[in-house]
Amino acid sequence: MGQRDEKDKMKSRKEKLADYFYDLSKLIFTAMVLGGMSSLYTGEVKPYTIYVVIAGIVLTYITAFSANRILKY
Structure with missing residues (x-):
């Protein structure tokens, strides 16, 4: 039970961090x-x-690319 909760927390953190970079x-x-x-x-x-x-333009690309990389891994 504890490991599943930890995976859910990590997934939620990754999604929120990726949303931050997209924004x-x-x-x-x-x-x-x-x-x-x-x-x-x-x-x-x-x-x-x-x-x-x-x-x-360069910074927009870098931050969007970073958000995409966060979601991939």
Whole structure:
């Protein structure tokens, strides 16, 4: 009985941690990528805007990939 409860706890922890990383991925995408793209459309382009958008895309991929790896193993 005790080992089954421990497996359920571990599964629940993994799912919650993966959900956290997926939510973090969505937040990074919204803030960095869409926020940076909106400044491109308004015409207030700063020199670092492209770097922020690229960093947002990379960080979004890394956090989503991490969440997927957590769920796999």
